Amino acid sequence: MNENNLSTISNDAVVLADLGTMIREVIGEEWAEDVPIEMETSFAKDLELESIEFVALAERLKEKFGKGVDFAGWLGSMELEQILQLRVGQLVEFIVRCNSASPTA
Amino acid sequence: MAETVVGGVRLHYQRLGVEGAPLRAVFVHGLVMDNLSSWYFTVANALAAFADVVLYDLRGHGLSERPAQGYREAEMVGDLCGVLDATVGDAPVVLVGNSYGAFLSVRFALRHPDRVAGLVLVDGHLGDSDFGERMAATLSLQGDEADNAIAASFQNWLGRHSARKRTKLGDMARALVNDTTLVRDLRATPPLTAADFERITAPALALYGESSDLLSRSLPVVARMPHCTVRVLPGCTHSILWEATNEVKTRIVDFCREVQP
Numbered sequence: 080m081n082e083n084n085l086s087t088i089s090n091d092a093v094v095l096a097d098l099g100t101m102i103r104e105v106i107g108e109e110w111a112e113d114v115p116i117e118m119e120t121s122f123a124k125d126l127e128l129e130s131i132e133f134v135a136l137a138e139r140l141k142e143k144f145g146k147g148v149d150f151a152g153w154l155g156s157m158e159l160e161q162i163l164q165l166r167v168g169q170l171v172e173f174i175v176r177c178n179s180a181s182p183t184a
Numbered sequence: 185m186a187e188t189v190v191g192g193v194r195l196h197y198q199r200l201g202v203e204g205a206p207l208r209a210v211f212v213h214g215l216v217m218d219n220l221s222s223w224y225f226t227v228a229n230a231l232a233a234f235a236d237v238v239l240y241d242l243r244g245h246g247l248s249e250r251p252a253q254g255y256r257e258a259e260m261v262g263d264l265c266g267v268l269d270a271t272v273g274d275a276p277v278v279l280v281g282n283s284y285g286a287f288l289s290v291r292f293a294l295r296h297p298d299r300v301a302g303l304v305l306v307d308g309h310l311g312d313s314d315f316g317e318r319m320a321a322t323l324s325l326q327g328d329e330a331d332n333a334i335a336a337s338f339q340n341w342l343g344r345h346s347a348r349k350r351t352k353l354g355d356m357a358r359a360l361v362n363d364t365t366l367v368r369d370l371r372a373t374p375p376l377t378a379a380d381f382e383r384i385t386a387p388a389l390a391l392y393g394e395s396s397d398l399l400s401r402s403l404p405v406v407a408r409m410p411h412c413t414v415r416v417l418p419g420c421t422h423s424i425l426w427e428a429t430n431e432v433k434t435r436i437v438d439f440c441r442e443v444q445p
Contacts, residue, residue, distance in 0.1 A: 129353055130221035131246045134198060138185060151200055155229025159429065162225065 090178070091118075094171045101139045102167075105132045118168030133162075140174070148177040185247065190266030191259065196247035197240035197267050198224065201232030207444040208272045208301075211239040212264065214283030216323065216357045216366075219246025222282065226425055227433045231440055238277075240267045242285075244360045255369035261292050268299065276301035278440055282425055284309055284319070290376055293384050302443040303388040303409075304436050307422050310381075310390075311401035316373040323361045323370070381408035388412040389439040391432060393420030413439075 099116040106126065114126065122128045128136070137150040153173055154162060186197050198220060209231050211223035220239040231237050241248035243263055244255065268277065278301050281289035286308025293300040309315050360366055390406040392399045394416050406412055415435060420427045 130225060131219045131241075131353075134221050134224050135185065135247065138198070151224070151229055151232070154225065155232070159225060159426075 090175045091171055094174050094178075095167070097143065098167060098171060098174070101136060101143070102126065102128070105135045105139065116167055118166065118171060120167045122165050122167065123163045144174060144178070147180075148174050188266060188270035190263050191254070193243050193251050193254065193263070194249040195240055195243065195263055195267060196220070197238055197271065198228075199236075199238050199271055200228055201235050201237040203236055205234065205236040207235040207440060208275060208277040209235045209237050209440060210264070210268065210272070210277045210279055211237070212279060212281040212285030212289050213239075213242065213245070214285050215242075215319065216245075216360060217353060218283070219353075221246070222425060223280070226429050227280070227436050230433050230437050234444075235278075235440060236272060238267065238271045240264075242288075244364060244366060245356075250356075250360060250364065252363065253365040253369070255364065255366040257288075257291055257373050260288055261295055264288065264292050265296070274299060278302040278304065278443060280304040280306070280436060281308060282306040283422070286310060287315065287376070290380070290384065293386060294380055297383075297385065300386045301445070302386050302439065303384065304439060305388065305390045305406065306432065307392050307396050307398060307424050308390070308402065308406075309398060310376055311398070311403070311405040313375045315375045316370040320367045320371045323367050376405065378405050378408050381405050382410070384409045385411065387439075387443050389435065390414045391424060391435060392416050393422055393424045393427065394418050395420065396422045396424070398422060 095116070095118065102116055103111045103114075106128070111126075116126070120126060122133070133154070137154070140148055140150045150170075150173075157165075186199060187194050188197065189195070209228075211220065211228055213220055213222050219241050223239050228237050228239055240263075242260065244250040268274070276299055279289035279292060281287070281304070283306070286305035287310060289303055289305065290308070290310065293303055309319070312318055388406070388409050388411060390402070390409075390412055392402065392414070399416065403414065406414055417424050417428045417431060425432055
C-alpha cells in the first residue's frame with residue numbers, strides 16, 4: 080500500500096467520524112448515540128433521517144467545510160429516489176473529493 | 185442554524201443561491217405534514233443557480249418554534265414579512281407557494297403588493313369559500329382516521345417510505361393540531377374572494393393537478409388575476425409537487441426567468 084492510499088483511507092475515516100457526530104447531533108435523540116454509522120449505512124433506511132434533518136445536516140456541513148462542499152447543490156442534482164437510496168459513504172466520498180479539489184485543503 | 189425572531193417566535197430559514205441577485209424567490213410550504221424541505225429537495229436548488237433563494241419553516245413546522253397560538257392570517261403574513269426583512273429586505277420577490285403556502289402567498293400579495301414581483305401558486309387552496317372549515321375538519325379527526333386523512337392530504341418524501349408508523353414528522357403534526365390554536369385559527373380565516381384576485385397585478389403562474397379536488401373551485405378565481413397563466417397537469421392529484429416534480433420545477437424556473445428584472 081503506498082502513501083497515497085494511506086492518506087485516502089485516513090481522510091475517509093476522519094470525514095466519516097466528523098459526519099457521524101453531525102448526523103447524531105441532527106437526529107438529536109438518545110438512540111442515535113449508539114447506532115453505528117458506517118460507510119454502508121443508509122440515511123433513509125437505517126437512520127430514518129427525515130427530510131428536514133437532511134437540510135439541517137447540509138447547513139452543518141457548510142459551516143464545517145465551507146462553500147467548497149456544496150451539499151445542497153449536490154443533492155439538487157439528484158432525483159428524489161437517488162436521495163432516498165443515499166449511503167453515508169457516498170457523502171464521505173463527495174466531501175473528500177471536494178476537499179482534495181480545493182486549494183485550501 | 186439560520187433563524188430570525190418575528191413577533192417573539194423563532195423561525196428557521198435557509199438561504200441558497202446568489203445573494204443579491206436581481207431575482208429573489210421565496211418558497212412557502214403547506215400545512216401540518218410539511219416543511220421547507222419539500223421545496224428544498226424539489227425546486228429551490230434549480231432556482232438557486234441564478235436567483236437569491238429563501239425558504240422558511242412556517243411557525244409550528246419544521247425547525248421553527250411551535251407557539252401555542254398565533255396561526256391566524258395576520259400572524260402568518262407577519263412571519264413572512266419578518267423573514268423577508270431578515271434576508272432580502274423590502275425588494276420585490278417571487279413568492280412560490282404550495283397548497284396553503286399558495287393561499288398565504290396571495291394574502292401577502294394583497295397586503296404588500298409592492299413587495300411581490302411574481303406569484304407561483306402550486307395546487308393552492310384558493311377557491312374554497314369554506315377553506316378554513318375544511319382544513320379544520322380534516323385536522324380535527326382523531327386516531328387512525330386522522331392519520332389516514334393526514335397521510336392522504338399531506339405527502340412527504342420520506343414519509344412515503346418510512347417503515348415506522350409513528351414518524352417524528354407525524355408526532356410534530358399531532359402536537360401542532362392538538363396543542364395549538366391552529367385548527368381554531370383556520371376556522372376563523374376568511375376565504376379569498378374573486379374580487380381579491382382581481383386586485384393582484386403581479387404576473388402569476390397557477391399549477392393544478394387534473395384530479396385535484398381543489399381544481400374546479402380554484403380555476404374560476406385564479407382566472408380573475410389579470411396576468412395569470414394556468415396549467416393543469418394531467419394524471420396528477422393535489423400532490424403535484426411529488427407526482428410531477430420535474431415538470432413543476434421546469435415551469436417554475438421558466439416563469440422566474442421571464443419575470444427576472
